[in-house]
Amino acid sequence: MTTGSTLLLVLDLAGVFAFALNGALTAVRVTRIDIVGVVTLGMTTALGGGIIRDIIIDDLPPATFSDWRYLAVAAVGSLLAFFGSKLEPLSKPITVFDALGLSLFAVTGAAKALDFGLGPMQAVILGTITGVGGGTVRDVLIGRVPVVLSSELYAIPAMVAATVIVVCMSLDVPKLPAALGAATLCFVIRMIGVRYGLNAPGPRGFDGPDPPEKRASS
Amino acid sequence: MTTGSTLLLVLDLAGVFAFALNGALTAVRVTRIDIVGVVTLGMTTALGGGIIRDIIIDDLPPATFSDWRYLAVAAVGSLLAFFGSKLEPLSKPITVFDALGLSLFAVTGAAKALDFGLGPMQAVILGTITGVGGGTVRDVLIGRVPVVLSSELYAIPAMVAATVIVVCMSLDVPKLPAALGAATLCFVIRMIGVRYGLNAPGPRGFDGPDPPEKRASS
Amino acid sequence: MTTGSTLLLVLDLAGVFAFALNGALTAVRVTRIDIVGVVTLGMTTALGGGIIRDIIIDDLPPATFSDWRYLAVAAVGSLLAFFGSKLEPLSKPITVFDALGLSLFAVTGAAKALDFGLGPMQAVILGTITGVGGGTVRDVLIGRVPVVLSSELYAIPAMVAATVIVVCMSLDVPKLPAALGAATLCFVIRMIGVRYGLNAPGPRGFDGPDPPEKRASS
Numbered sequence: 001m002t003t004g005s006t007l008l009l010v011l012d013l014a015g016v017f018a019f020a021l022n023g024a025l026t027a028v029r030v031t032r033i034d035i036v037g038v039v040t041l042g043m044t045t046a047l048g049g050g051i052i053r054d055i056i057i058d059d060l061p062p063a064t065f066s067d068w069r070y071l072a073v074a075a076v077g078s079l080l081a082f083f084g085s086k087l088e089p090l091s092k093p094i095t096v097f098d099a100l101g102l103s104l105f106a107v108t109g110a111a112k113a114l115d116f117g118l119g120p121m122q123a124v125i126l127g128t129i130t131g132v133g134g135g136t137v138r139d140v141l142i143g144r145v146p147v148v149l150s151s152e153l154y155a156i157p158a159m160v161a162a163t164v165i166v167v168c169m170s171l172d173v174p175k176l177p178a179a180l181g182a183a184t185l186c187f188v189i190r191m192i193g194v195r196y197g198l199n200a201p202g203p204r205g206f207d208g209p210d211p212p213e214k215r216a217s218s
Numbered sequence: 219m220t221t222g223s224t225l226l227l228v229l230d231l232a233g234v235f236a237f238a239l240n241g242a243l244t245a246v247r248v249t250r251i252d253i254v255g256v257v258t259l260g261m262t263t264a265l266g267g268g269i270i271r272d273i274i275i276d277d278l279p280p281a282t283f284s285d286w287r288y289l290a291v292a293a294v295g296s297l298l299a300f301f302g303s304k305l306e307p308l309s310k311p312i313t314v315f316d317a318l319g320l321s322l323f324a325v326t327g328a329a330k331a332l333d334f335g336l337g338p339m340q341a342v343i344l345g346t347i348t349g350v351g352g353g354t355v356r357d358v359l360i361g362r363v364p365v366v367l368s369s370e371l372y373a374i375p376a377m378v379a380a381t382v383i384v385v386c387m388s389l390d391v392p393k394l395p396a397a398l399g400a401a402t403l404c405f406v407i408r409m410i411g412v413r414y415g416l417n418a419p420g421p422r423g424f425d426g427p428d429p430p431e432k433r434a435s436s
Numbered sequence: 437m438t439t440g441s442t443l444l445l446v447l448d449l450a451g452v453f454a455f456a457l458n459g460a461l462t463a464v465r466v467t468r469i470d471i472v473g474v475v476t477l478g479m480t481t482a483l484g485g486g487i488i489r490d491i492i493i494d495d496l497p498p499a500t501f502s503d504w505r506y507l508a509v510a511a512v513g514s515l516l517a518f519f520g521s522k523l524e525p526l527s528k529p530i531t532v533f534d535a536l537g538l539s540l541f542a543v544t545g546a547a548k549a550l551d552f553g554l555g556p557m558q559a560v561i562l563g564t565i566t567g568v569g570g571g572t573v574r575d576v577l578i579g580r581v582p583v584v585l586s587s588e589l590y591a592i593p594a595m596v597a598a599t600v601i602v603v604c605m606s607l608d609v610p611k612l613p614a615a616l617g618a619a620t621l622c623f624v625i626r627m628i629g630v631r632y633g634l635n636a637p638g639p640r641g642f643d644g645p646d647p648p649e650k651r652a653s654s
Contacts, residue, residue, distance in 0.1 A: 036372075036373055036374060037366075040366055040367055055491060055496070056487070056496065056498060056501055057496070057501075058496035058497055060275070060496075061276055061334075065274055065344065066336075068337060068340070071343060116497075118497060118501055121504055122497075122502075125507060126501065140576055140577070141354075141358070141363070141367060142363060142367070143361065143362075143363055145577070145578060146577055148476055149473045150473065154472075155472055156472060254591055258585055278491070278493070278494035278496075279492055279552075280492060283493075283558045283561075283562065284558075286555060286557055289561060358576055359572075359576070359585060360581060
């Protein structure tokens with residue numbers, strides 16, 4: 001295993017972990033706290049983006065199924081979130097973990113696409129899909145309009161990060177600083193969007209079915 | 219074709235048939251009785267889990283498209299359910315057929331994953347995904363929160379069956395009794411869950427959009 | 437590149453363009469007019485059916501990612517719809533573009549399936565899936581029951597077109613007239629269905645969550 005692919009693996013597993021936490025915490029909020037549903041949504045969110053990426057670049061079976069660490073990290077992250085959620089309030093970390101997973105997967109998705117011979121434009125799009133994929137699967141499963149459609153600054157930062165890594169790799173910038181820089185950039189843009197409400201949900205008509213937790217209180 | 223693969227095929231087609239009946243009967247309940255919608259939902263439910271399985275293990279085109287019997291069984295099951303539903307009330311068989319499809323697909327998914335060289339942990343997860351896949355696609359299409367998220371005893375029995383078949387195959391237990399035993403175990407656990415309400419839908423806030431048939435009557 | 441595959445490419449890109457316009461215009465109606473969401477839904481609608489087709493026939497990476505024109509046409513179509521929608525009312529063209537994409541993809545899906553060695557029944561089903569796939573992904577993402585389930589004359593015309601092209605190719609009818617004839621037939625049947633309300637949404641209970649634009653006005 002080369003240094004490059006080790007780096008990719010580490011970032012990929014970090015993304016899996018972040019999205020597992022996010023998906024599981026989301027499940028805790030929208031459902032009664034039932035461990036099976038929580039772990040299912042955590043693992044789906046964590047692994048969805050990478051599976052879509054690997055299907056499209058024809059790396060089958062997906063890394064999720066050829067390397068046991070993916071399943072293990074996703075399961076551990078989901079269980080940690082399940083038990084941790086009993087101690088702490090949740091709303092802030094959900095957004096942070098989502099932004100982390102988005103950033104890491106945008107980078108690994110674009111880098112892996114280049115490694116598999118896709119063109120630069122395709123690598124940018126695939127990085128974006130990898131980044132937004134897990135959250136989209138999560139939102140579809142719980143009946144929410146996906147954040148990628150409702151929030152302006154969700155696809156954009158993923159695309160920026162994917163573009164940065166594609167440009168850096170074509171310029172032979174060392175992979176480690178390029179990957180960390182691109183992921184950080186995505187994370188910062190996304191968190192600025194969250195902070196200043198640039199992901200405002202838009203007019204009432206748009207959001208589709210309300211998140212169940214809101215309905216229950218009305 | 220070896221005995222093992224014939225057994226797998228028979229169980230797989232039985233699962234397709236059960237899920238076709240389930241999907242079509244579900245369509246009859248949630249929609250006006252329109253043959254195209256019913257057959258579409260029946261075939262999608264019947265074939266969804268197996269297609270996902272075959273994509274992940276890289277057996278493409280999926281069995282659904284390389285062996286005409288899959289399409290034929292799915293179509294016949296959907297049509298039978300459409301015409302049969304005009305004679306009988308439906309609520310009980312819907313659950314039974316769902317449990318049957320879940321049990322059979324959990325077994326065939328795990329066994330096929332082992333045949334294609336995936337590890338034991340991966341085979342268990344893939345069996346579970348194959349089992350719950352068709353119902354998840356069905357629920358997403360009709361706008362319901364998937365039963366795998368809302369019911370405690372849905373993923374668990376599928377996982378148990380997949381684990382049993384993986385252990386049996388590693389111990390060289392003959393395939394026929396192993397497969398039937400594992401599927402029966404899953405079916406019984408699931409039906410116990412249904413019978414004693416262990417798949418209770420949880421607090422009001424959770425279910426997401428009500429199933430349309432409930433709303434219509436309220 | 438042979439004449440046959442050039443024809444397939446042209447029809448495929450025309451389908452991508454039609455579905456990009458449709459998806460983007462749909463996004464404009466159901467959401468606040470935000471360029472990122474509009475382009476995302478436009479590209480997803482445009483590319484969804486073809487990606488599903490290419491995964492199933494094992495032509496990976498999908499044409500979408502191996503030929504830059506797919507991404508370019510989808511992006512241009514989505515942007516045109518975004519800016520065009522500021523000038524014109526939308527309801528009519530949405531339906532027309534959807535019917536166009538359906539017709540073109542049903543034909544290219546079935547023809548490509550035959551080229552990749554699938555049987556005639558499989559090619560018909562795959563053509564239908566390719567045709568209805570993009571719209572189904574679109575509807576799932578915005579939380580609508582897919583038109584393929586709610587409208588009688590949506591899957592049927594796609595199936596008719598796919599059957600016509602499969603029969604013509606087995607009889608060595610020249611591809612250009614066969615493809616145009618089959619697509620035209622599908623388009624006409626679909627538009628007749630729309631015109632005479634054969635896609636009536638059925639009883640109130642069926643539709644699941646209302647399309648957001650209706651709710652907003654009620």
